[in-house]
Amino acid sequence: MKAKTFFITVLAGILLCFGVFILLLSMEDPFFVLHGIDEGETALFDNQRYQMAGLIRHQDYTQVVMGTSLVANYRSSWFTKGTGRETLKITFPDGWISEFDTALQLAFRSHPKLERVYFCLDPNILVRPDSERTVELPSYLYNMNPLDDVEYLLNADTYETALRTWLHRESEQTVTLDEAYVWDGTYSFSWDDALKGYPRPEVRDPLPADALLAAAEENLDVVCRWAQKHPDVQFVIWFPPYSILYWDMMMREGRAEAILSAVEYAAGRLLEYDNISLHSLLYCGPMTNLNYYTDHVHCSGEVTAWAALALMNGEFSWTQEDYRERLDELRQFVMGYDYKILFDRPGQEEQN
Numbered sequence: 001m002k003a004k005t006f007f008i009t010v011l012a013g014i015l016l017c018f019g020v021f022i023l024l025l026s027m028e029d030p031f032f033v034l035h036g037i038d039e040g041e042t043a044l045f046d047n048q049r050y051q052m053a054g055l056i057r058h059q060d061y062t063q064v065v066m067g068t069s070l071v072a073n074y075r076s077s078w079f080t081k082g083t084g085r086e087t088l089k090i091t092f093p094d095g096w097i098s099e100f101d102t103a104l105q106l107a108f109r110s111h112p113k114l115e116r117v118y119f120c121l122d123p124n125i126l127v128r129p130d131s132e133r134t135v136e137l138p139s140y141l142y143n144m145n146p147l148d149d150v151e152y153l154l155n156a157d158t159y160e161t162a163l164r165t166w167l168h169r170e171s172e173q174t175v176t177l178d179e180a181y182v183w184d185g186t187y188s189f190s191w192d193d194a195l196k197g198y199p200r201p202e203v204r205d206p207l208p209a210d211a212l213l214a215a216a217e218e219n220l221d222v223v224c225r226w227a228q229k230h231p232d233v234q235f236v237i238w239f240p241p242y243s244i245l246y247w248d249m250m251m252r253e254g255r256a257e258a259i260l261s262a263v264e265y266a267a268g269r270l271l272e273y274d275n276i277s278l279h280s281l282l283y284c285g286p287m288t289n290l291n292y293y294t295d296h297v298h299c300s301g302e303v304t305a306w307a308a309l310a311l312m313n314g315e316f317s318w319t320q321e322d323y324r325e326r327l328d329e330l331r332q333f334v335m336g337y338d339y340k341i342l343f344d345r346p347g348q349e350e351q352n
Contacts, residue, residue, distance in 0.1 A: 032058060033141065037177050044173055045180040048092050049099075050157075053141035055177070056103060057110045061088040064107055066100055067120030069093040070240045070297065073184040073304045076177070082312040085115060091181055097219040098130045099137055104226060106142050116234045117226070118311060123239060123282075124297070126219055127212040127262045184301040187294040195343070197295030198245045206254035209261045216262040220269050227273040237270060238279040238311055239263060241303060244288045245296035248339045260331050267323045278323070279316045281307055283330040290342070 029035055030044065032054025037043055045051060063085045065074055072091045079087040090107070092099050100119070107114055175182075187193070227235055250256040263282070270276050286292045286303045293299050310316055318326055 029054070031141070036060075040176060042174040042176055043180075045175060045177075048181055049135070049137050050141065052090055052092070052103060053106060053138070055088060056090065056106050059088050059177070061086045061111065062113060063116035063118070064088050064090050064104075064114070065118040066090040066104065067240070068095045068122050068125060069183070070122055070299075071120045071304075072181045073299075073301045074308055075179070075182070075305075078305065078308045079118065079312065082309065083116075089180070094135075095125065096128065096130060096133045096135070097125055097222050098133065099135075101222050101226075102137055102142050108230065109144060114230075114233060116236065118236045118238075119223070120240050121223070121237050121266065123242075123259055123263055126266055127215050127259065129215040129218065182301075184304075187298075189292055189294050189300040191290040194243060194245060194290040194293040194295060197293075197298075198249070201249060201252050203252050204254045206256075207258040209257045211258040212255075212262045213265055216265050220266055224269060224273065227270075227276050231275055233275060235273075235276045236279070236311060237276060238307075238316075239282045240297075241281040241284055241286050241299055241307065242297050243286075243290055243293045243299070244337065244339070244342065245290065245293070247334045247337065248342065249296055251334070251339065256334055257331075260327060260334070264324065264327050267318055267327070268320075271318065271320045271323060277314070278318045279311060279314075280318055280326065280330075281310070281316055283326070283333065284316065 031047070031050045032043075034054075036055060036058030063079065063083065065071060065076065065079055065087055066089075067074075068091065071089065072093070074089060076087040076089045079085070088107075090100070090103050092103075104117065223237070226233075247256060250259050263280075267278055267280075270278050286299060286306075292303045
């Protein structure tokens, strides 16, 4: 074979393969870079940090519900039906404040008519310094430069995920956007499951009450900046329900007072803004009923459905006048609770 003929054959083969890949992407756009997803259409949702950028950019919505894995079991349709506003859920497992900041900036750029933001301010991420972050969002998907999206076309994971989506199109692995990233159907929720999923720590010396305030201040600067830059947007921020096992962990690690002080600091700052409403589910009914949990913090869809309704109804709200009193009630409960009874049920030995 002549060199010219060989070159043309190889080039034609490369172009053919590239054409097949482009055709596959036109059928299955796994990270939603080219387009969003229609209502009723299904997809393989298994990579929030990559897929969320396309959903934020292309879906139709005027409000978002945003948070860590504690928000994954919320359904956007609950908020769409409950408020009359089309809603998008933005969730990153074990997410960081800086990640939510990046996602929200993209939402504001792509949807300038965004009206409301529901944000689950998990105390665990409130007190976590961003300098400890070990994950990175793919910046080329979250910026406004279309030229570097070529990385999407040159990424082997793109085609691997597109092929998996195509192969599983008719299986139970593909779901609608409303069920995207929902995990509560794959876990059991009971007292025993919660205890099994809870790694009870050794007892440590208490931290100073202000030990976590520096990290809380850094993270609150980001959240408060949202309210400052977007005064016409309503921010509904809530502290999620944690089980009583979480507070057992905080007591044993000596972090309980430091966490409560950080929550008090956050409440004081957030309530300074007229466009922020603050709600706390830290001290609520499901807190002591471990039958709603699969570990010390992750609760069932039954609880998230109840919490979503409560938020839309404006319940469990804190004000500048009463938030210290509400916190004192929680503090007295946490500090005075007999945690030993959690592990003294018949047939249940204490975990150390």
